[in-house]
């Protein structure tokens with residue numbers, strides 16, 4: 351099975367085009383104003399049109415309310431909703447029912463205890479995204495360029511597709527996939543020259559590196 355690659359935090363036509371041409375499976379748009387990658391609804395609409403089914407469009411939100419999600423549905427028509435906040439199991443179920451799109455729930459990881467939430471989310475989400483737990487004083491719950499201890503997922507038995515993120519780079523993604531056996535990788539900071547500024551060469555290098563790890567992936 352081919353490793354899924356998601357390039358997250360795209361905010362310009364040029365870098366979106368680079369990600370599409372390089373073969374990204376998923377392209378992520380951040381709708382979270384404190385993030386340096388935040389896009390307005392208008393920009394999301396414009397970038398969404400550019401995708402033209404060449405990749406899955408992922409809307410990243412953080413504890414968004416229904417009105418916000420309604421607006422994002424209208425503007426981007428995402429293929430996947432990435433819930434990257436503290437959404438409860440009930441809220442994830444509710445969003446999936448109300449908006450009728452597959453949901454990828456981000457689970458923050460810093461220690462083995464963080465995996466206790468998995469049975470609950472696995473019952474309602476379509477995919478799990480393991481990301482490094484952000485420090486308490488962080489301005490956002492992800493997109494910080496820091497990895498977590500991938501060995502925490504070494505013996506994971508999860509009956510659901512999952513991806514890994516947090517501090518990935520072209521140089522370390524093979525190791526992350528080898529240890530976690532994730533079916534996909536998600537990156538933002540690692541393909542940037544500054545927060546929010548995507549670097550086309552790094553996007554291409556990351557996707558090239560991901561394609562080279564194909565045989566390591568199992569889920």
Ligand SMILES: O=C(O)c1ccccc1N[C@@H]1O[C@H](COP(=O)(O)O)[C@@H](O)[C@H]1O
Pocket residue numbers: 358359378380382385386387410412434479481490491492493494495496515516517518536537538539540
């Ligand atoms: O990218 C952001 O700004 C962001 C903001 C709020 C929540 C999540 C965010 N990004 C996600 O964080 C991870 C890790 O990113 P990085 O490669 O370590 O920078 C990734 O899943 C992004 O989708």
